[in-house]
Amino acid sequence: MKRLDVQGFKDLANQLRFSLSDEEANDIKNEFDVLIDQMDLLNKIDTEGVEPMVYPFDEETSFLREDVAIQVLPVQEVLKNAPKEKNGFFVTQKVVG
Amino acid sequence: MNYETVIGIEIHCELKTKSKMFSGAPVAVNMQPNTCVNEIDLGHPGVLPSLNKEAVRLSVLACSALNLKINPVVRFDRKNYYYSDLPKGFQITQQFHPIGEHGYIDLELEEGTKRIRINRLHMEEDTAKQYHADDETWIDFNRAGTPLIEIVSEADIRSAKEAMAYVEKLRNILVYLDVTDGKMEEGSLRCDINISLREVGTEAFGVKTEVKNLNSISNIERAIQAEVERQSALLNAGDVVEQATRRYDDGTKTTILMRKKEGTVDYKYFPEPNIPPIRLDQKWIESIQTSMPELPDVRHARYIGLGLSDYDAQVLISNKALSDFFDKLLKHTSYVKLAANYCISDLLANISQKELHDESYALKIEEMGQLITGLGKQDISSKQAKDIFVELLKGKDYQATIKELNIEQVSDTSVLSALIESVLAENEQSIIDYHNGKDRALGFLMGQIMKKSKGQANPALTNKLLLEELMKRKA
Amino acid sequence: MDITKLKEMKSVQERVDEAVNKSHAYQADLNAMVSFIDPSEQIENLKHIDPQAPFYGVPVVLKDLVNMKGTVTTGSSGILENYVSPYDATITEKLRAAGAIIIGKSSCDTFGMGGTNMTAWTGPVMNPYDLTRMSGGSSGGSAVLVASGVVPMAIGTDTGDSIRKPASYNNIVGLKPTYGRISRYGVIPYASSLDHVGVFTRNVKDAALSLEVLAGRDDKDMTSSQLPVEAYAKLLNSDLEGKRIGIIQNVIDAIQNRETLNLFKDLCDQLTAKGALVQSIHLDEKLMHAFLPTYYIIANAEATANHANLDGLRFGVLHEGNSMEESMIRSRTAGFGKLLKKRFVIGSYALFTENQEEVFRKAQKVRRLIVEDLKRVLCEVDVVIAPASAQGAPKFDDVSIDQLSSEYLIAENYMALANFSGYPSITVPMGYVDGLPVGVNLTSAAFTEQLLLNVALAVEESTGIKDMIKEPKR
Numbered sequence A: 001m002k003r004l005d006v007q008g009f010k011d012l013a014n015q016l017r018f019s020l021s022d023e024e025a026n027d028i029k030n031e032f033d034v035l036i037d038q039m040d041l042l043n044k045i046d047t048e049g050v051e052p053m054v055y056p057f058d059e060e061t062s063f064l065r066e067d068v069a070i071q072v073l074p075v076q077e078v079l080k081n082a083p084k085e086k087n088g089f090f091v092t093q094k095v096v097g
Numbered sequence B: 001m002n003y004e005t006v007i008g009i010e011i012h013c014e015l016k017t018k019s020k021m022f023s024g025a026p027v028a029v030n031m032q033p034n035t036c037v038n039e040i041d042l043g044h045p046g047v048l049p050s051l052n053k054e055a056v057r058l059s060v061l062a063c064s065a066l067n068l069k070i071n072p073v074v075r076f077d078r079k080n081y082y083y084s085d086l087p088k089g090f091q092i093t094q095q096f097h098p099i100g101e102h103g104y105i106d107l108e109l110e111e112g113t114k115r116i117r118i119n120r121l122h123m124e125e126d127t128a129k130q131y132h133a134d135d136e137t138w139i140d141f142n143r144a145g146t147p148l149i150e151i152v153s154e155a156d157i158r159s160a161k162e163a164m165a166y167v168e169k170l171r172n173i174l175v176y177l178d179v180t181d182g183k184m185e186e187g188s189l190r191c192d193i194n195i196s197l198r199e200v201g202t203e204a205f206g207v208k209t210e211v212k213n214l215n216s217i218s219n220i221e222r223a224i225q226a227e228v229e230r231q232s233a234l235l236n237a238g239d240v241v242e243q244a245t246r247r248y249d250d251g252t253k254t255t256i257l258m259r260k261k262e263g264t265v266d267y268k269y270f271p272e273p274n275i276p277p278i279r280l281d282q283k284w285i286e287s288i289q290t291s292m293p294e295l296p297d298v299r300h301a302r303y304i305g306l307g308l309s310d311y312d313a314q315v316l317i318s319n320k321a322l323s324d325f326f327d328k329l330l331k332h333t334s335y336v337k338l339a340a341n342y343c344i345s346d347l348l349a350n351i352s353q354k355e356l357h358d359e360s361y362a363l364k365i366e367e368m369g370q371l372i373t374g375l376g377k378q379d380i381s382s383k384q385a386k387d388i389f390v391e392l393l394k395g396k397d398y399q400a401t402i403k404e405l406n407i408e409q410v411s412d413t414s415v416l417s418a419l420i421e422s423v424l425a426e427n428e429q430s431i432i433d434y435h436n437g438k439d440r441a442l443g444f445l446m447g448q449i450m451k452k453s454k455g456q457a458n459p460a461l462t463n464k465l466l467l468e469e470l471m472k473r474k475a
Numbered sequence C: 001m002d003i004t005k006l007k008e009m010k011s012v013q014e015r016v017d018e019a020v021n022k023s024h025a026y027q028a029d030l031n032a033m034v035s036f037i038d039p040s041e042q043i044e045n046l047k048h049i050d051p052q053a054p055f056y057g058v059p060v061v062l063k064d065l066v067n068m069k070g071t072v073t074t075g076s077s078g079i080l081e082n083y084v085s086p087y088d089a090t091i092t093e094k095l096r097a098a099g100a101i102i103i104g105k106s107s108c109d110t111f112g113m114g115g116t117n118m119t120a121w122t123g124p125v126m127n128p129y130d131l132t133r134m135s136g137g138s139s140g141g142s143a144v145l146v147a148s149g150v151v152p153m154a155i156g157t158d159t160g161d162s163i164r165k166p167a168s169y170n171n172i173v174g175l176k177p178t179y180g181r182i183s184r185y186g187v188i189p190y191a192s193s194l195d196h197v198g199v200f201t202r203n204v205k206d207a208a209l210s211l212e213v214l215a216g217r218d219d220k221d222m223t224s225s226q227l228p229v230e231a232y233a234k235l236l237n238s239d240l241e242g243k244r245i246g247i248i249q250n251v252i253d254a255i256q257n258r259e260t261l262n263l264f265k266d267l268c269d270q271l272t273a274k275g276a277l278v279q280s281i282h283l284d285e286k287l288m289h290a291f292l293p294t295y296y297i298i299a300n301a302e303a304t305a306n307h308a309n310l311d312g313l314r315f316g317v318l319h320e321g322n323s324m325e326e327s328m329i330r331s332r333t334a335g336f337g338k339l340l341k342k343r344f345v346i347g348s349y350a351l352f353t354e355n356q357e358e359v360f361r362k363a364q365k366v367r368r369l370i371v372e373d374l375k376r377v378l379c380e381v382d383v384v385i386a387p388a389s390a391q392g393a394p395k396f397d398d399v400s401i402d403q404l405s406s407e408y409l410i411a412e413n414y415m416a417l418a419n420f421s422g423y424p425s426i427t428v429p430m431g432y433v434d435g436l437p438v439g440v441n442l443t444s445a446a447f448t449e450q451l452l453l454n455v456a457l458a459v460e461e462s463t464g465i466k467d468m469i470k471e472p473k474r
């Protein structure tokens, strides 16, 4: 596992669309060090030929939803939580890029 | 330097379903903003996806028509990125296990048939639509969650012309399958084109650029031309092409840089934990395949079998609505060639593509069938047919129109015989010519008779009487 | 007093009033509620419900991750402080159809991401047995509301042990059924492949009754099971004759506290006396040491993506910037606590293409090995058993935890077994250690809830600890 410095964690956070204070970034760096030690416990386990487990159960399913349009929200409900709204549209500051 | 153009195409195609890919909200176009959404399309906290059966059926249909190998276990993955048109902060797509892989379509080009390989077809969901004002962006989530298929070709395409042929053929197939309405100008079919150049005779690919969101076949041609020009100018000047995403600007007929590829986002794809693998029933897949609508190539062959020319057949099948009309017309007349002519020229000149598509025209197909038959049997002349057609377009009936326009034919044998008598008297040389085997003489005589009758002589009956009269005179 | 008896003893109005009054009265001491819901409309609606319905007029509480149309659902976060659900979670619909009266939303670690309930946006939740101690988390609010007698049942969610650990600290029953047994639709996620919805009650019978109401296939949750729901409460039977119970010896070996071990031994002796075949089983120790990192990586990787929808653009608290991107950043920065940011950063690290094989997929592979190991053991025994915690609830300022010690890595984290595997798991009160309650945990194979509840009932009868109510006192 590649270790990151404080700035590295700040950059990573930025990709996740939030920023970190110096204290927060430091805190993460420390926790990350513990995790790296714990990762060693994980790396001691031989997983050669083991399939990653994505779901608790391996059984395949067969259900597909019928194509009927029955679940629609009234527009007032759609916009009720909108922090900014105009003429039925959600509004945000201009998208750059 | 001499360069070869290398092109790969990604097509996003909206599926014709009633509800969305993962929610029971309606798929609707041209509706008031945010009126066709629910909590799932808006990415509200706590929602889960539920996969649309019809979207899977249409995808299976598309895979079958494009010769793709169908993966019977459907799986989905998350593509993670942050953008205001992406409500969940990830798109549910099929990165690792597309429903279809390794297919192809064959293009009929002037220089012969060319096979374009298709790398994959996968299912995913559409994003919201954004409208950019001066300092604000307005977002309508109606489109969010609309079922999409993405079809990715191999880099087998070598020119703008091939690219156009590929997209046109693909679109035509998907429209025939009723998988999509295929309207590029409305965004239901969108093209991203990867273009690179390499020196003729070399193997390695050059650096490619991606031109995004082309919304018409002609723009595909122009964008490729512009990008090829731009890249070859760079290469000729000893510069390098930078890997980037560009867009085509119709105003300046150039491509414009959107973003460079370096430092590109990591989408951190991983399997979607809320959708377990779904095994498609083999019988279901087979039933979808056996009930597949007639594909354009098959229809083309059928038309050739009916005696149409390759050109006529091409024109008809390239327009599914027109071709469907033609097929319906054939239920009411057996004059195939005439019917095709009428569809290709007269019908197209008078009915808009939209009317044809929505069947919102007044014209009654069975009445048009009578018209074609009347023309075929020469009950009416082609001039009369055109006049009648104008009325049929308004929704009138064939027989009523004939009466109304007073173009009831002269079918009275004595009147016709008199006409024939007088024409033959004036054209003795033509009688001799006819008996000497000059076929043209017969046509000439018919023309003279029609002229004399002001076009009202029943052509079929007149022809019959004229031949009888000529036989008599031979003896 | 169980729910059936409660319905006989008190009128709807009485029981709802009592719950509402207590929830307000205890708020200063417990800080368990995030929001209160006026029950009058729901009571009015009861006229459309069969009075025989299992939860007819019974006051309950939802963990603040559960959507209920028209109510505030914050996930105990800042960014959703003002979020009003436009829709019902499937379990909300089911509860209401069963006649339940939802009186409010309970505090939890933000989005269920924690084990202390100290990260809730509204502050920590106090343990009614000792107000200087934590409730446990993440479903801490629900746990203490049941423990203090406010409601007989509260909804919790469990991603690592978030129902079963607080149940242990609060002397109540905490049930997490099989993955897919209860729909997750409308419940704010932590980690989709590990999340379970479950319940807190004061006795096993109520847990069985609650499961009957909540379980069942939901087409809105593609991971929910098609298997029919059993009449768990009616079929409850504490007969242990021939039941094979496996003590997870690794956990026992890791626990230092003699009192806890003695309690556990006494319990096992009693179960043996009742005819159970109690034996020791061993899980792979190396795998057990890897539980925590395995859990941490999978849970936080999934969580990072699950919460990418929180951007202040469509709902939630917006902190506007000069561009869409800046607005997103400001809203998320202001609305996430530092613990959340930490987990998102680490989860995202695990998902990066260059790390994914080595970190995320490695954890997923180890998860499979862990589950196979549990499956192996559950071929030999019907249920596995161990103390749900090594001691009672920690003090708020307890910093003595060594995160690499066996006691911490194994004894305090082993219950994630049931999340990795999706198997049903239940915590039942076991006794008192240093005057604080400690529970015992049982886990069985997928969809064997009836068996699990039956053995749990036998445990309850052995300890005699049921229907405990602890009013908070300073």
Ligand SMILES: [Mg+2]
Pocket: B010, B150
């Ligand atoms: Mg693409």
Ligand SMILES: [Zn+2]
Pocket: B012, B124, B150
């Ligand atoms: Zn795509």
